[in-house]
Amino acid sequence: MAVSRRLQKELRDLQVTGCPTGITLLQADDFQSWILSLEVLGDTLYAGEKFALRFGFDNSYPITPPAVTFVVDDQYQSPVHPHVYSNGHICASILGNEWSPVLTVSAVCITLQSMLASCKSKERPPDNDRYVRHAPADPRKTRWDFHDDDV
């Protein structure tokens, strides 16, 4: 109950005050999974590309982080970035041990947007193939080792 109340408030906030620039709400039919589209504006490596983010919420949100992945299907691809795997999984500390319950869907979107915006070379993580082959369905089950604070 508390989960849906908090998400309800976030949804209302997104609808009334609008999403941050470059971010659009594509789907929020329930309080288990939302999809938002994300564009990186300005002069970046991802100019003109559009991505979609899937947020999965469980019963302990916002105490635990949502499961956030880039959508990979016919329409969307995961961005080529040193911290994003080709299956859409994201290696970002705020989605793991740096999560804080005051963070919101919109805050996560902005963080990922700036992560993409500051990217200097488009490449996959060095261990992409190995990870994708064995990755669990839920990225939160992966034990990430955050080693790079620059990007």
Added chain:
Amino acid sequence: MSDAASKFLDADIPDPTDFSADAPGLRQLDEALRCTMCRELFQAPVTVNCTHGHCFCSYCIRDALATKPECPLCRGQISEVQIRKNPAMEDAVKAWNVARPFVLQILRERADAEAAAAARIKASANSEKPKFKKRKITSESNSDDDIVEIGEPPASSPSIQPGSSSVVLCPLCNKNVPLKTINNHIDAGCPSPASSGLTSPCSPLPKDKGKQKQQWSQLFQGAPAARKGKGKARGHPLEEQAEPLPKIAYDTVTQKRLRDVLEEYGLAATGDRQTMAARHARFVNMYNANLDASEGQRKSVKQLQIEMKRWDEAEEKRKTRKKVDAKDIDSEEYQRENKSTFAKLVQAARAGAQKRPTPPSSSPLTSLPPESSPVPPENGIDSSQQSAENHEVMVLED
């Protein structure tokens, strides 16, 4: 599910966006009185010992601290024992809880009146000119005068015609009150209409002298009067102590002890160890958070127990729903759909087995460089999923 979601969307969930962005300061005020974790108006607000002195609902921060000992806003190191009550914030929230619907109604009435006036002006452009001027002045007048001006629009609005007998809904207590006496009614703290014997929930006026006396004695002693008579309050072990409940190290406590503690607190002692631990942790947080509310605002132990019961039921429902969902997957259809994938997996497994006659005891992943970022979960964590998959493959092989 989307049905339920739209129901939630329609439901009136109070939110800072109830106030339009151009109402000066109101949205910000509403936001400032809300917990950054649950987004509700603070309930038993507390300050934590980070350098900024951030403020949260007592329950929210206790819940978050169970995960890690840092301030959710600034990541400063904090600890649960250093939580301090914030009575000033609590008073502000208490007043705002009452003022909020009142302010919203005034804003609504004003907006309605302005819309009505604008419509009238449109209808007869020339004749109504003086009125237009007057309306303009109203909307431009500065905020100090607003309250004085507000009295007027309803009088000119056709929708709310105050007759001598008209009755309005009191914005504070939601009772019907004659319009004539509404101001006196609100000033007096919403006394209930003479006929009904019940005290309205927001009435601060004590009904009889005995109660008044009790309140005075509470004020001076700083403790409920009931505590004087020790014998009377013995009924419940929780009732007489206003001390926070101790935490339990769930890894070391025996299941029997856990069950005893739950029973002592008047809670259900059913379910497995994990369920009981979750129930205990939640109740301890709720109970201790409740103590951070001022005495007038606290819930009774009974109420907390009822809330726990509801939570138990919701959890139970959630668990059974999960089980049903899992059963709903048609395993035969699933096998048919994924036949090619399974075949490929089987082939790959056979090829691998031929290469290495003895299957490796540990996952081949562990031999890879540990520097790289993700490490898939250890076998223990995901074993249920894996064994399920293995099972499917074996079935196909037959």
